[in-house]
Amino acid sequence: MSNAFEELGLAEPLPPKDEAVEIGIIVGGSLSQGLDVRLTGNGTVEDAKVGTFVTIQGTRHRYFGIITDLSLESADGRLSSNIANADAAMAEVLSGTGTFAQAQVTPMLMTGMGEEEPQPARSLPAHFAPVNRATNEDVQMIFGEEDKTHIYIGSPLDMEDTRVCLNLEELVKRSNGVFGKSGSGKSFLTRILLTAIAQRGLATHLIFDMHSEYGWQATSESGYAVKGLRQILQSGVSVFSLDLESARRRNLTPDYDVKIGLDEIEPEDIAILSSTLGISDAGVNACYTLYDRYGKRWIGEFLGMDASAMAGLASEGEHAGVLGALRRKLRDLDRIAFIQPEAPSGGGAVKQVLDHLASGKHVVMEFGRYGNDQMAYVLVANLITRRIHAEYRKRTEEALASDAKQPDPLVITIEEAHRFLSGGIASQTIFGTIAREMRKYHVTLLVVDQRPSGIDEEVLSQLGTRITCQLDNERDVDAVLKGAPGSRELKGVLSRLESQQQALLFGHALRMPVVVRTRDYQDFATEMSIPGYGRGPMGPGDKKDLFG
Amino acid sequence: MGQCHQLYESPALGTLVRAGEDVFGVVSGITTTALDPSRRVIARGAEVETEAEIYAAHPQLEKLLRTDVKIAITGHREANGVVHQYLPSQPPRIHTFLYTCTPDEVRSFFGIGAVPRLDFLYLLAGFGGSGDDAMAAALRNASQAFNDPRAFLIAASRTVAMELSGDTARINAIVRRLPIGEGTI
Ligand SMILES: Nc1ncnc2c1ncn2[C@@H]1O[C@H](COP(=O)(O)OP(=O)(O)OP(=O)(O)O)[C@@H](O)[C@H]1O
Ligand SMILES: [Mg+2]
Numbered sequence: 162m163s164n165a166f167e168e169l170g171l172a173e174p175l176p177p178k179d180e181a182v183e184i185g186i187i188v189g190g191s192l193s194q195g196l197d198v199r200l201t202g203n204g205t206v207e208d209a210k211v212g213t214f215v216t217i218q219g220t221r222h223r224y225f226g227i228i229t230d231l232s233l234e235s236a237d238g239r240l241s242s243n244i245a246n247a248d249a250a251m252a253e254v255l256s257g258t259g260t261f262a263q264a265q266v267t268p269m270l271m272t273g274m275g276e277e278e279p280q281p282a283r284s285l286p287a288h289f290a291p292v293n294r295a296t297n298e299d300v301q302m303i304f305g306e307e308d309k310t311h312i313y314i315g316s317p318l319d320m321e322d323t324r325v326c327l328n329l330e331e332l333v334k335r336s337n338g339v340f341g342k343s344g345s346g347k348s349f350l351t352r353i354l355l356t357a358i359a360q361r362g363l364a365t366h367l368i369f370d371m372h373s374e375y376g377w378q379a380t381s382e383s384g385y386a387v388k389g390l391r392q393i394l395q396s397g398v399s400v401f402s403l404d405l406e407s408a409r410r411r412n413l414t415p416d417y418d419v420k421i422g423l424d425e426i427e428p429e430d431i432a433i434l435s436s437t438l439g440i441s442d443a444g445v446n447a448c449y450t451l452y453d454r455y456g457k458r459w460i461g462e463f464l465g466m467d468a469s470a471m472a473g474l475a476s477e478g479e480h481a482g483v484l485g486a487l488r489r490k491l492r493d494l495d496r497i498a499f500i501q502p503e504a505p506s507g508g509g510a511v512k513q514v515l516d517h518l519a520s521g522k523h524v525v526m527e528f529g530r531y532g533n534d535q536m537a538y539v540l541v542a543n544l545i546t547r548r549i550h551a552e553y554r555k556r557t558e559e560a561l562a563s564d565a566k567q568p569d570p571l572v573i574t575i576e577e578a579h580r581f582l583s584g585g586i587a588s589q590t591i592f593g594t595i596a597r598e599m600r601k602y603h604v605t606l607l608v609v610d611q612r613p614s615g616i617d618e619e620v621l622s623q624l625g626t627r628i629t630c631q632l633d634n635e636r637d638v639d640a641v642l643k644g645a646p647g648s649r650e651l652k653g654v655l656s657r658l659e660s661q662q663q664a665l666l667f668g669h670a671l672r673m674p675v676v677v678r679t680r681d682y683q684d685f686a687t688e689m690s691i692p693g694y695g696r697g698p699m700g701p702g703d704k705k706d707l708f709g
Numbered sequence: 710m711g712q713c714h715q716l717y718e719s720p721a722l723g724t725l726v727r728a729g730e731d732v733f734g735v736v737s738g739i740t741t742t743a744l745d746p747s748r749r750v751i752a753r754g755a756e757v758e759t760e761a762e763i764y765a766a767h768p769q770l771e772k773l774l775r776t777d778v779k780i781a782i783t784g785h786r787e788a789n790g791v792v793h794q795y796l797p798s799q800p801p802r803i804h805t806f807l808y809t810c811t812p813d814e815v816r817s818f819f820g821i822g823a824v825p826r827l828d829f830l831y832l833l834a835g836f837g838g839s840g841d842d843a844m845a846a847a848l849r850n851a852s853q854a855f856n857d858p859r860a861f862l863i864a865a866s867r868t869v870a871m872e873l874s875g876d877t878a879r880i881n882a883i884v885r886r887l888p889i890g891e892g893t894i
Contacts, residue, residue, distance in 0.1 A: 254884050
């Protein structure tokens with residue numbers, strides 16, 4: 162084109178201020194099915210990618226959307242039979258004329274000209290409206306700039322220098338989920354979220370750290386050391402350990418060596434483990450009977466019974482076989498090293514956790530070798546969470562009654578969440594309750610899982626923001642997207658994520674769904690280690706104002 | 710329709726011609742027939758060696774036969790000199806002289822500087838059949854007026870592809886008549 166302008170003796174037009182690259186024009190579509198965009202320009206067919214963030218310039222509105230599908234079209238319905246083998250010249254002639262590429266764009270947001278806040282897209286741009294690749298400024302306008310409540314989480318595809326920010330304040334208002342198959346980057350993303358929330362002081366954490374990777378240093382797949390919360394936030398984080406040996410092996414001294422007393426275990430804790438332990442319904446009922454009779458010390462009493470006491474119990478209506486089986490199962494529990502006959506005097510782990518949380522410290526509960534022991538993990542997470550929740554509930558109600566300060570928000574992180582939230586048990590477990598009641602009692606969940614299809618549908622639908630890396634199973638993809646606006650279109654996007662360090666984010670903490678390449682964790686950790694980073698007046702946003 | 714002053718002396722297929730001062734067209738067909746449509750042309754030459762000998766032996770043929778050219782009108786020039794590639798408001802009159810356009814005229818009809826003007830293809834595409842041959846010939850001629858003939862032909866072919874969208878076979882037939890394959894120009 163440039164020589165055309167020269168020939169005409171005209172100056173070339175100046176490039177627009179924000180260098181939007183046109184990728185196509187609107188040729189059809191609907192709000193429900195998405196817009197058909199005919200790709201124009203050179204080489205864009207292979208450049209346009211699913212997940213690419215675009216803007217559409219209408220006459221009175223600007224629209225924002227993402228590419229959710231791509232297709233090759235031809236004006237000639239019999240193209241394939243009409244030219245079996247086009248030569249290069251013919252291909253050059255037809256490309257963009259008789260044959261062309263089309264993108265499906267789902268419009269998500271719109272703004273009026275020179276207008277405030279982007280709104281959900283409720284109208285459509287007209288035919289031939291130009292579609293541009295979103296610019297830096299577009300992304301910033303939608304996702305905000307990093308500040309006290311926003312954290313830079315990653316960059317849109319092919320926009321390495323652009324930052325997508327997550328609204329942490331919105332995030333902590335509800336329970337959230339991080340999903341992805343093994344090795345897709347869930348733990349890294351979770352680390353970023355946890356650290357950012359803690360560092361900005363938006364909530365306290367209780368983390369059930371199944372694989373002992375959040376508290377102290379962990380090792381990445383490629384072998385380098387990865388800073389944990391304790392290293393970044395220092396004494397603001399307390400590490401509780403269920404496996405002292407594992408901590409010692411890593412030359413670490415936990416803040417608290419967790420012991421759980423048999424007398425702290427209630428029948429509800431056994432009920433949730435019934436399928437793991439293979440306890441029948443009759444066995445679970447027997448637990449409640451024993452609890453009614455012996456109170457807190459029911460397991461100890463039961464395990465200590467001699468033959469005649471057992472016979473006596475059986476004569477009172479419990480089936481002897483059921484009792485025998487239950488005893489064997491409960492002995493398995495008793496054999497776990499961190500389980501003791503009685504809770505340590507002065508209050509056990511629950512009280513310690515509460516005390517640390519009350520003083521504003523984040524608690525990471527490391528499982529060490531018990532991370533691979535489903536029974537231990539489920540038992541401890543459930544037992545502690547039930548009591549913590551009861552306490553928060555009590556405090557909230559008291560505060561309401563006396564007009565006092567409400568408890569600070571608490572975020573409980575659980576890995577392999579489907580173990581607590583599967584369809585069968587979600588309605589009974591404390592985690593199901595927390596997910597459903599939002600933050601009524603100031604407690605929310607951060608659910609981390611690689612098998613979201615294993616999680617109760619209702620619980621999934623309660624998650625405010627869902628962050629999902631690649632999933633290798635269609636059922637999981639469907640489960641994660643269920644109930645999300647535009648889920649049909651997002652499915653195409655989600656199933657095309659790269660296998661590592663890419664994620665689709667959608668929900669309350671973002672104005673619109675977006676695919677990002679997750680930011681590098683090492684950089685993040687370094688930044689977060691700067692005291693007061695992003696919180697004080699010298700946050701990154703302010704720096705920019707000062708320098709430029 | 711035009712008639713040549715001399716038998717067989719027509720401009721080539723696809724040539725840009727000007728009728729009078731301001732109407733342009735492209736030679737889209739050439740035919741030679743008897744002047745009197747009621748008299749059939751007789752095959753001659755059984756007794757001679759070459760075609761030229763026939764005409765030498767029958768000088769009256771030059772008067773009895775005539776060569777017609779069919780002109781597809783492709784545009785016109787306004788009084789102020791602006792060229793448009795669409796039909797003039799009136800066709801040229803009978804006995805308007807036809808001129809073969811000069812290279813300068815060819816250049817300014819088919820392009821503004823290096824930018825091709827291809828709206829005339831819409832008029833030519835309407836003819837179909839041997840009109841496509843005329844179109845290809847016209848494009849071949851026109852391309853010679855540009856510094857980069859291949860670029861012109863590609864741009865023209867793309868316009869053709871849009872005019873004939875949906876008829877890949879016909880587009881292909883036209884493109885094959887143009888020297889745009891690798892190394893042909
Ligand atoms: N943001 C990131 N920065 C740097 N490296 C990353 C990032 N995200 C992922 N990785 C790389 O991907 C690897 C796997 O990530 P991660 O351990 O988070 O997977 P995961 O989904 O938690 O897997 P699993 O289900 O097995 O626990 C990491 O070891 C690291 O090398
Ligand atoms: Mg992990």
